[in-house]
Amino acid sequence: MNIIAKIYCSFKFHNAVIYKNLEILNSDNYKLGDVIGGGSYSRVYEGELDGKHVAIKMALREGRKSIHKELQIYDKVSHPHILPALGVHLAVENLLFMPLRKFSLADFFIDYGAIIQNNKLLRYCIQISSALKYLHEKNILHCDIKVDNILMKDDDGEEVEISDFGCAIDLAHDREARYNVLLR
Structure with a gap:
C-alpha cells in the first residue's frame, strides 16, 4: 500500500x-x-x-x-x-x-406569493421556529436562514424543512466561533 x-x-x-x-x-x-x-x-x-x-x-x-x-x-x-x-x-x-426536494420557499413565494393564506404562513413560521429552537437547544446556530434554504417537504406545500448547514456553527465544538458569538 x-x-x-x-x-x-x-x-x-x-x-x-x-x-x-x-x-x-x-x-x-x-x-x-x-x-x-x-x-x-x-x-x-x-x-x-x-x-x-x-x-x-x-x-x-x-x-x-x-x-x-x-x-x-x-x-x-x-x-x-x-x-x-x-x-x-x-x-x-x-x-x-x-x-430531493422540488422547490424552496423562495420558489413557492414566486409562484404563489399573492395567494398564500395567512394560516399557511403561520404554519411555516411555527415549523421553522420549532426547528430553530431544536438547533439552539443543541448549541447550533444555522447562520444562513433565508427563503432559499427553506425547502418544501411535500408537493402540496404543507410542510417545510431547513436545509444547508454550510455556514452553521456548532458552539459545542467550535471554540473560536463561540468566542466571537459571545463578543457580539
Missing part, C-alpha cells in the same frame, strides 16, 4: 469514527445528474442513490472544511423540519446525500 493510499484510508477511518449517526456509504451505486444549486463551497446535483432520486452535495476544494463541519452537524440532528442527511460518501469528492 503506497503512502497516499495509507493517508486516504486513515482519513476515511477517522471520519467514519466521527459520524456516529450518518450512514457511511461505501458503494458507488449513485449517479450524478444536473447541477441544481450551489455556492462558494459546494455544488448540489440532482442524482440517484440505489435507484431513488436524491440531492447530492459535493464539496469544492475550498469547501472541504465547511462540508465536514456540516456533516458533524447533520450527525447530531434529527427533526421533522430539518432536511435529513441520507448518508455520506467520503470519497475524494466528499458527497452528502439528501432527499
Whole structure:
C-alpha cells in the first residue's frame, strides 16, 4: 500500500469514527445528474442513490472544511423540519446525500406569493421556529436562514424543512466561533 493510499484510508477511518449517526456509504451505486444549486463551497446535483432520486452535495476544494463541519452537524440532528442527511460518501469528492426536494420557499413565494393564506404562513413560521429552537437547544446556530434554504417537504406545500448547514456553527465544538458569538 503506497503512502497516499495509507493517508486516504486513515482519513476515511477517522471520519467514519466521527459520524456516529450518518450512514457511511461505501458503494458507488449513485449517479450524478444536473447541477441544481450551489455556492462558494459546494455544488448540489440532482442524482440517484440505489435507484431513488436524491440531492447530492459535493464539496469544492475550498469547501472541504465547511462540508465536514456540516456533516458533524447533520450527525447530531434529527427533526421533522430539518432536511435529513441520507448518508455520506467520503470519497475524494466528499458527497452528502439528501432527499430531493422540488422547490424552496423562495420558489413557492414566486409562484404563489399573492395567494398564500395567512394560516399557511403561520404554519411555516411555527415549523421553522420549532426547528430553530431544536438547533439552539443543541448549541447550533444555522447562520444562513433565508427563503432559499427553506425547502418544501411535500408537493402540496404543507410542510417545510431547513436545509444547508454550510455556514452553521456548532458552539459545542467550535471554540473560536463561540468566542466571537459571545463578543457580539
